[in-house]
Every structure is written in C-alpha cells, then in structure tokens.
Amino acid sequence: MKPFVCFNKVSHQYQSNTTHKVQALTDINFHINKHEFVAVVGPSGCGKSTLLKLITGLMSPSEGSVEIFGKTMHEPRNEVGIVFQKPTLLPWLSVLDNVTFPLKHQHGKVASEAKQYAMTLLKLVGLEQFAHQRPAQLSGGMQQRVGIARALILKPEILIMDEPFSALDALSREIMGFELLRIWEEEPKTVLFITHSINEAVLLADKVLVMSPRPGTVVEELPIDLPRPRNNTTLKHEKFAYYADILRDHIFQKHAALNE
Ligand SMILES: Nc1ncnc2c1ncn2[C@@H]1O[C@H](COP(=O)(O)OP(=O)(O)OP(=O)(O)O)[C@@H](O)[C@H]1O
Numbered sequence: 455m456k457p458f459v460c461f462n463k464v465s466h467q468y469q470s471n472t473t474h475k476v477q478a479l480t481d482i483n484f485h486i487n488k489h490e491f492v493a494v495v496g497p498s499g500c501g502k503s504t505l506l507k508l509i510t511g512l513m514s515p516s517e518g519s520v521e522i523f524g525k526t527m528h529e530p531r532n533e534v535g536i537v538f539q540k541p542t543l544l545p546w547l548s549v550l551d552n553v554t555f556p557l558k559h560q561h562g563k564v565a566s567e568a569k570q571y572a573m574t575l576l577k578l579v580g581l582e583q584f585a586h587q588r589p590a591q592l593s594g595g596m597q598q599r600v601g602i603a604r605a606l607i608l609k610p611e612i613l614i615m616d617e618p619f620s621a622l623d624a625l626s627r628e629i630m631g632f633e634l635l636r637i638w639e640e641e642p643k644t645v646l647f648i649t650h651s652i653n654e655a656v657l658l659a660d661k662v663l664v665m666s667p668r669p670g671t672v673v674e675e676l677p678i679d680l681p682r683p684r685n686n687t688t689l690k691h692e693k694f695a696y697y698a699d700i701l702r703d704h705i706f707q708k709h710a711a712l713n714e
C-alpha cells in the first residue's frame with residue numbers, strides 16, 4: 455500500500471529579513487500510512503508547526519518534497535483538515551454555523567444535506583444539544599470539539615492537529631484524548647497529532663516521531679504496540695512507562711547535547 459503522506463528530504467528555511475535566515479527543519483524523512491495515528495513530539499521551536507504548515511500546503515519546503523496520495527503539495531486541499539491549538543470559533547455564529555462555515559466560505563451557501571451532516575458531526579463529538587448556542591456558552595473542551603467537527607465537515611482524509619488540547623486543564627485534556635480516539639475509531643482518518651506531552655503521544659498514537667531541537671529533524675520513529683481500544687487501563691499497561699521512558703531519553707539527551 456502506498457503511503458498517504460510522504461516527507462522526502464524536506465528542509466525549510468525562513469527568511470525573516472534580507473540578512474537573517476532561520477533554518478527551521480533539516481532533512482526530514484518519514485511516511486504515514488492510511489488511517490495511521492502519528493504523534494510528533496519535540497522541544498519548543500524545533501519546527502513542529504512548520505512541519506504542519508508544509509503538510510497542509512500553506513507553505514512549500516525550501517528543499518525536498520511533501521507528497522499526499524503520491525502528489526506533491528503546492529496549495530491547501532480539502533483532503534487535509536486542521537485543528538488548531540485554539541478553536542478560533544466565530545463568536546457571532548451558532549455552533550452549527552461555525553461547523554458549516556468552511557462550506558459557506560467555499561461555496562457561498564450551505565445546502566440542507568450539509569446542515570444535516572454537520573448535525574451528525576455534532577452528535578459524533580457529543581454536542582448535538584448545543585447546535586444553536588453561541589461558542590461563548592460552551593466550555594474550552596466543548597469549543598475544541600466544535601473545532602474538530604468543523605475540521606471534519608469537508609470530509610478530509612487526513613486530520614492535522616497542532617497541540618489541540620494544550621489550552622485545556624489536565625483532566626479535560628485526558629478526557630478529550632479519549633474522545634478523540636472514540637471519534638477516530640467511528641470515523642477513521644489518517645492523523646498527524648503534534649503535542650508537547652509524551653504521555654499523550656504514547657496514549658494516542660500508533661507511531662511517535664521524535665524531533666531534535668532546531669533545526670528540527672526526526673531522530674526517532676517509535677512504533678507504539680499497545681492494544682486498542684485505548685482507555686484508562688492503557689495508562690497502567692506495563693509497556694506504557696517503557697515507551698514514555700524511551701521518548702523522554704531521546705528528548706533529554708538531545709537537549710543535554712545542545713547545552714554541552
Ligand atoms: N514566519 C516565520 N519567520 C521566521 N522564522 C520563523 C517563522 N515561523 C517560525 N519561525 C522559526 O522557525 C523555528 C521553528 O518554529 P515552529 O513554530 O515551527 O516551532 P514549534 O516546534 O512549533 O514550536 P512550539 O513548540 O513552541 O510551538 C523557530 O525558531 C521559529 O522562530
């Protein structure tokens with residue numbers, strides 16, 4: 455089976471002004487298979503969000519290529535949905551209208567079948583009773599669920615999530631992790647999930663990519679062989695701490711090397 459997402463020798467340099475260049479990523483190589491859940495962990499500033507912008511087609515790499523379904527990404531495509539750190543909902547629109555907003559933005563109107571589909575998605579994220587409320591009437595976790603439903607409205611094959619739960623308190627974050635797994639099992643997608651949390655990465659992913667400090671490159675690809683469905687008992691699984699330790703060692707060794 456051909457990989458869904460492929461990074462081939464990708465490097466990226468930002469040109470902040472005429473003299474100053476920032477090498478954000480260097481020689482990134484990895485692939486993601488259909489319906490695989492891949493997490494990316496790495497220190498702040500190592501280029502995780504840059505990686506995300508390349509995969510969504512918001513930017514092209516300075517070197518190498520990013521391919522989705524075997525085609526090089528040049529511009530944003532509907533096959534890729536994005537969930538950001540903050541849900542950035544439009545406060546004057548209802549929850550339902552926020553979910554259908556990408557369709558309105560693309561086509562100028564929203565067909566009644568699309569509204570029905572939006573209601574199905576709200577049900578999927580457990581918010582059908584809140585369809586006609588405004589975002590301000592929802593908690594942070596509920597707003598983030600609206601963000602997930604909105605990302606799914608264009609029926610993307612690939613879901614990219616940039617630290618989607620980092621603004622939530624620890625308990626809501628854990629609950630949202632399990633919610634995401636439930637949604638992913640009901641509506642299978644290929645997921646690239648960026649996080650600062652090692653435990654979150656081990657809990658959710660089939661494979662974790664560890665990035666080095668800037669210029670970021672992938673220093674480890676760790677398959678997570680824990681049974682699914684994952685739940686509270688996964689946290690107590692004997693291999694959970696083992697995987698988390700491997701990831702921690704990679705991240706802290708690289709940090710130490712940098713400070714020597
Ligand atoms: N538009 C830009 N212009 C210039 N430099 C940039 C730009 N965007 C990011 N950078 C630089 O590229 C590097 C990687 O940034 P990026 O946002 O991808 O890191 P990150 O891993 O997502 O960090 P964090 O974990 O803090 O979100 C940083 O040094 C950053 O300063």
Ligand SMILES: [Mg+2]
Binds near residue numbers: 502
């Ligand atoms: Mg970032």
